[in-house]
Each structure stands twice: as structure tokens, then as C-alpha cells.
Amino acid sequence: MTTPDPGSFRDPASRIVLDGKRVLRLLDDRGLTSWQAVQTSDFYKGAVDEGKVVESRETAESMDGAAAVLEHPRLALITYPYEWTFSMLRDAALLQLDLLAGALRSGLTIKDATPFNIQFERGRPIFIDVGSFEPYQKGEPWLGYRQFCRQFLYPLMLRAWLDVPFQPWLRGDMEGPTAAQMRSLLGGKKRLSAARLLHVSLQARLEAGMSGEAVRKDLGRAGFNETMILNNVTRLRSLVESLVWDPGNTGWVDYGACAHVGRDREAKSRFLAEVLGRHRPRRVVDLGANEGHYTAIAEEGGVLAVAVDGDEGVLDRLYRRHIGVGIALSDLANPSPSQGWAGAERPDLFTRLAPDLVVAYGVIHHLIYTASIPPGVVLDWLRDLGAVVALEYVSPDDEMVAKLTANKLDTELHQGRTEEEFRTLLADRFLVGREQGLGSGTRVLFEITPR
Amino acid sequence: MIFAYLDAGSGSLLLQAILGGLAGVAVAARAWKARLSGRKMIEEAVAEGEGTTDNPVLTSEN
Known part of the structure; x- marks a missing residue:
């Protein structure tokens, strides 16, 4: 008797069910095609060996019309980003970016960018959603960029730049602040920087002006390629590394x-x-x-x-x-x-x-x-x-x-x-x-x- | 095409090209131009269709 994981339903290509203490991932045809490409890549094997991505084992089981069933080890503890500290979210963001960069160099990509796909095991972040990896298709943009900004980058900016805790926001709105909300929060008080102008202000303006427009295919036709994603990811990594927070001796630190x-x-x-x-x-x-x-x-x-x-x-x-x-x-x-x-x-x-x-x-x-x-x-x-x-x-x-x-x-x-x-x-x-x-x-x- | 289950946001997608370096800016410019010409084509189609009863642009499905 299996029960669907209540937090795994958005991606029809890959969903988690629980069978007693076993954690199973059901893949549809599209998910299976992606898994076959992912599991044979040296990048994926290396990431699993280094403990950066959760282990997966293909089972011979047939279940609920799934094209394939994977089994993952059960994690001892599940926590959510609104229960993490600044350094935890920062490390999770760096892992997300490093995995995306590694995937792109191996002809793969990660289709989303949410901290809910990351957990902490023995004090280290680990990526748990193997179903997020899939082959990179020429001309495709990084579909998770906006999600990365809202759920990783902006919360880190809140703490690092404004000394405002991000957890109450993420607990209230698990999607994270929008670019427009972030622009309002930063107001005129913070120094102007390229990061703020591009990832916050320009994104807010473009989001407002282009809502619902079909840009994805236009980008491909205009010559978009994975090098552009990698350039963005490299700069985002430097930006995330530059975001620091020192709690000092406030609260219960002393x-x-x-x-x-x-x-x-x-x-x-x-x-x-x-x-x-x-x-x-x-x-x-x-x-x-x-x-x-x-x-x-x-x-x-x-x-x-x-x-x-x-x-x-x-x-x-x-x-x-x-x-x-x-x-x-x-x-x-x-x-x-x-x-x-x-x-x-x-x-x-x-x-x-x-x-x-x-x-x-x-x-x-x-x-x-x-x-x-x-x-x-x-x-x-x-x-x-x-x-x-x-x-x-x-x-x-x-x-x-x-x-x-x-x-x-x-x-x-x-x-x-x-x-x-x-x-x-x-x-x-x-x-x-x-x-x-x-x-x-x-x-x-x-x-x-x-x- | 990569299978998308989340809304990537049109503005955020275009921004990515700008963030992708010099070559990316050129891509963003081309994509922007394509967007403008796409809009122009629609506007022209609407203008041409005005006064006719067989207007594919102005049907309720659009």
C-alpha cells in the first residue's frame, strides 16, 4: 500500500510515493527518458559519490502506471527553508548553482530551482529531486531562474542587505518575494549595484511589461545557448558568495x-x-x-x-x-x-x-x-x-x-x-x-x- | 523542448539573455525585435480584419 507524498505532485514526470518506510519515485515516459540520460552521466555519478545528490536505485517494480520506479534512501530529517538559518540557505543556493553548472557542462539541466529540493544530512546540503535533472535542449533558457531569485537570492538579500529575517516571509509565502516586492523592500536606501539593478529592478520591470508573452521560443531562434546560462550562473555564484550576515552578539548568541x-x-x-x-x-x-x-x-x-x-x-x-x-x-x-x-x-x-x-x-x-x-x-x-x-x-x-x-x-x-x-x-x-x-x-x- | 511544469516568467526569461554576457545581450535584442515584429503582425492582422465578418484574430477564442 503506497501513499503519495503530499509535497510531491507538481511535476507529472516524477512524483514521490511512500511505501511503508521506503521512498519511491514514479517516473512517467518523459521522466524515464530524462533518468536514462542522467544516470549514465559522469556528472551525476560524481555528484552522488560526493554526497551532493541523493542516491537512486532503479527497481523492477511496476506501480500505478509508472514507466519506471526509483528508490531513494529515506532521509532522517526533513526541514524547510523557513526553518533554515542564513548560512544554510546560502549553502543550499551554492549547491543549486554548482549542480546546474555541472549539469549544463554535461549536456543536462535542472528544470527548477527551489530550496524544497534540498535537505540537510549530517550538517551538509543534499539535492533530493533527481527528477529535476533532464537533458538540455539547444536554445532553451534556464526555466528556474525566476524561482532561484524568489526562493534563494531575494531571501538572502533580505538578510544580508537589510538585516531582515527571510524565514517569516518564506513561511508566509513559500514562493518567496517577487522582483517587484523586492524592489519595494530595497527602496532607495540601499546602494545601487549591478546585482540590484539587474536581478531585482530590471526583472521587476520586465515581468510587469511582458506578462504572458511567449519569449521562450524567440530566445531559441535568436541564438540563446547554454553558455549564456553558465555566464549567469557564474555571476550569481559570486553574488551569493558576496552576501554575508554576521549575527554579532544579538539575541541569545552570548x-x-x-x-x-x-x-x-x-x-x-x-x-x-x-x-x-x-x-x-x-x-x-x-x-x-x-x-x-x-x-x-x-x-x-x-x-x-x-x-x-x-x-x-x-x-x-x-x-x-x-x-x-x-x-x-x-x-x-x-x-x-x-x-x-x-x-x-x-x-x-x-x-x-x-x-x-x-x-x-x-x-x-x-x-x-x-x-x-x-x-x-x-x-x-x-x-x-x-x-x-x-x-x-x-x-x-x-x-x-x-x-x-x-x-x-x-x-x-x-x-x-x-x-x-x-x-x-x-x-x-x-x-x-x-x-x-x-x-x-x-x-x-x-x-x-x-x- | 525542456518540459516546464513551473511558470518561468516571460520577463525573467528575456533577462537571462541580458545576464548571459555580450553575446546574450545581442540575443536579447534579437528576441526583443522578434517580439515587436510579432506584435506588429498582430496589429496589422487586426487592422486588415476590421469590418469583415471572418476575422480570425478577433474571435472569442483569442
């Missing part, structure tokens, strides 16, 4: 310097190692992971460990260390929802994370005091994740909580904050295993299992 972090780190690490040893999880999610210290401990056992945090700066630093942990940028008080076509094309973050062990160190007091979510509701949510939790409780007397509540009256805070109240809420929802007080006297670690 969290590690806080006194309580260093003081409790050893005890919290030991406690987590013991929890990991007892439960031997396969998928660990570290909520509010910050610099990823505990994510890395969980990953040491060879399991999938994913750092989830709402601060792009800390996760971008973690990504650039390339230590192999998964990364998902998301505000825990507003995690990525299920969205896209029929509300199901891109499943919500926690459905994809599917943890069997959760690390919730130094995080739930932020949900309680900063996001004003009642403690019982926070614990309901944690319980519904269906995983063992290594939890850090922080009492109202803690110095950090005092800062979070500096401008709030006691009457404006939810019940369930005191240790006694919290323990009652906890026991209603979880079996409480081991617990350990920390040196401060205001923090307690719990190992809890949903009832």
Missing part, C-alpha cells in the same frame, strides 16, 4: 556566558547522558538548544539529534560548526504549521521531528513567562509529543525568571509556577522518574515519561 549556564552545565550534561543511556532513543529533539551543547551530547551516540531554537544567530553558528546535528529554526510558541496545498503539502515541524526523547533544558520558563503560556498547557504540549523528556524546571525565585518578570505583576502571571504547584501538574501528566536539584537551588531536573 547565552553561554551567563553565570548559571556554566555553573550547571556539567550536572545537566551528566543527567542527560544518564537519561540517554537508559532510554537509548533514535531521535532526540533539543528544545531551545542555543549553541547545541546538549544536542551534541545526544548526537554522540549516533542518533539523530535536532537543535530547535527560535534564535537564528545561535543556530547559524551551530550550523557553521558542521558537527552533524540537525537544525530547525522555529519559535516554540509558534512552530511551523502544516501548510501549502490542502494544508498538507508541508507538514508541521513536530510531525516531521517525531522525537522519542526531548531535551527541554532552560526553555519552558520562557514559554511560561515570556510567551505567557500557562504551565499546565506547556506540559500538555510536551506530553502530547509522546516522548521521554529531560526537563529543567526553573522556580519563580530564579534570577533569570526575575528578569523575565521584571515588568509583570504577580497577578498577571499564571498559576502553576511554584515548585509545589508544578510538581502536581507534572504528576498529572507524566510518570516522574529521576530528579536532581541544581546548585542554584532554584532549578530541578526531571526525567519524565508521558502517562
Whole structure:
């Protein structure tokens, strides 16, 4: 019994279905013709060997009228561009351009240019849509150029040039900003540059003036060729490399310097190692992971460990260390929802994370005091994740909580904050295993299992 | 022809030629000229067809 992947339906030549844990790609006649050309090319074999393109194996199966069926290894973690940091999207953009350049030099092309065709495995981007490769036909332009601008280039420009995070935009509009929107966003404040004039302003003008006109054949007749695409790709690569973002010491980047972090780190690490040893999880999610210290401990056992945090700066630093942990940028008080076509094309973050062990160190007091979510509701949510939790409780007397509540009256805070109240809420929802007080006297670690 | 399932955008396609280097600019100019002459042909066909009852340009299918 196979089920169609809810995010793979736009290209009739190639679509993904899931057969239990197997990931299968069904090709129609056109898709099969492309695959036959792609699989024999040295470029494709090299890209697979280097881990830049996902592996594919042709099966002998016959399925749903498909001309051919390929099988891919199942990726441990799926994340979307609105959950990536700047450096992740930048690396994905460079991979997209490098693969296109390599394909063109081998008589192939890539028919689209969306970051949804790229995932991160062990901290490196990998291209997963083999069906996007096809033979290059003389005179054809790069059909994915506009898509590349909207989903890679403009989001990177937003952060690099305006210091505006791209993730909220991509989450709200997965197609990305249009050239006209980008022109408005850049306004008159940014320096004039050839990149801005060509990829943004001129594109916006041409898009507005030529909507619906049949240009594609005219270009071929006028002598367009793949060298022109390669010239464009080479310059785009330089442009993407020139786009940089330094988060500085904003947000939670300097969290590690806080006194309580260093003081409790050893005890919290030991406690987590013991929890990991007892439960031997396969998928660990570290909520509010910050610099990823505990994510890395969980990953040491060879399991999938994913750092989830709402601060792009800390996760971008973690990504650039390339230590192999998964990364998902998301505000825990507003995690990525299920969205896209029929509300199901891109499943919500926690459905994809599917943890069997959760690390919730130094995080739930932020949900309680900063996001004003009642403690019982926070614990309901944690319980519904269906995983063992290594939890850090922080009492109202803690110095950090005092800062979070500096401008709030006691009457404006939810019940369930005191240790006694919290323990009652906890026991209603979880079996409480081991617990350990920390040196401060205001923090307690719990190992809890949903009832 | 490469099989397109996404809308590549007419303006973005023409821009690619301009971004393709000097030779590309010449291609863009030729494609632009072809576009203008295509428009002119349509306008001429419309003008010639005015007042007739058998006008292929002005039927509802267009």
C-alpha cells in the first residue's frame, strides 16, 4: 500500500510515493527518458559519490502506471527553508548553482530551482529531486531562474542587505518575494549595484511589461545557448558568495556566558547522558538548544539529534560548526504549521521531528513567562509529543525568571509556577522518574515519561 | 523542448539573455525585435480584419 507524498505532485514526470518506510519515485515516459540520460552521466555519478545528490536505485517494480520506479534512501530529517538559518540557505543556493553548472557542462539541466529540493544530512546540503535533472535542449533558457531569485537570492538579500529575517516571509509565502516586492523592500536606501539593478529592478520591470508573452521560443531562434546560462550562473555564484550576515552578539548568541549556564552545565550534561543511556532513543529533539551543547551530547551516540531554537544567530553558528546535528529554526510558541496545498503539502515541524526523547533544558520558563503560556498547557504540549523528556524546571525565585518578570505583576502571571504547584501538574501528566536539584537551588531536573 | 511544469516568467526569461554576457545581450535584442515584429503582425492582422465578418484574430477564442 503506497501513499503519495503530499509535497510531491507538481511535476507529472516524477512524483514521490511512500511505501511503508521506503521512498519511491514514479517516473512517467518523459521522466524515464530524462533518468536514462542522467544516470549514465559522469556528472551525476560524481555528484552522488560526493554526497551532493541523493542516491537512486532503479527497481523492477511496476506501480500505478509508472514507466519506471526509483528508490531513494529515506532521509532522517526533513526541514524547510523557513526553518533554515542564513548560512544554510546560502549553502543550499551554492549547491543549486554548482549542480546546474555541472549539469549544463554535461549536456543536462535542472528544470527548477527551489530550496524544497534540498535537505540537510549530517550538517551538509543534499539535492533530493533527481527528477529535476533532464537533458538540455539547444536554445532553451534556464526555466528556474525566476524561482532561484524568489526562493534563494531575494531571501538572502533580505538578510544580508537589510538585516531582515527571510524565514517569516518564506513561511508566509513559500514562493518567496517577487522582483517587484523586492524592489519595494530595497527602496532607495540601499546602494545601487549591478546585482540590484539587474536581478531585482530590471526583472521587476520586465515581468510587469511582458506578462504572458511567449519569449521562450524567440530566445531559441535568436541564438540563446547554454553558455549564456553558465555566464549567469557564474555571476550569481559570486553574488551569493558576496552576501554575508554576521549575527554579532544579538539575541541569545552570548547565552553561554551567563553565570548559571556554566555553573550547571556539567550536572545537566551528566543527567542527560544518564537519561540517554537508559532510554537509548533514535531521535532526540533539543528544545531551545542555543549553541547545541546538549544536542551534541545526544548526537554522540549516533542518533539523530535536532537543535530547535527560535534564535537564528545561535543556530547559524551551530550550523557553521558542521558537527552533524540537525537544525530547525522555529519559535516554540509558534512552530511551523502544516501548510501549502490542502494544508498538507508541508507538514508541521513536530510531525516531521517525531522525537522519542526531548531535551527541554532552560526553555519552558520562557514559554511560561515570556510567551505567557500557562504551565499546565506547556506540559500538555510536551506530553502530547509522546516522548521521554529531560526537563529543567526553573522556580519563580530564579534570577533569570526575575528578569523575565521584571515588568509583570504577580497577578498577571499564571498559576502553576511554584515548585509545589508544578510538581502536581507534572504528576498529572507524566510518570516522574529521576530528579536532581541544581546548585542554584532554584532549578530541578526531571526525567519524565508521558502517562 | 525542456518540459516546464513551473511558470518561468516571460520577463525573467528575456533577462537571462541580458545576464548571459555580450553575446546574450545581442540575443536579447534579437528576441526583443522578434517580439515587436510579432506584435506588429498582430496589429496589422487586426487592422486588415476590421469590418469583415471572418476575422480570425478577433474571435472569442483569442
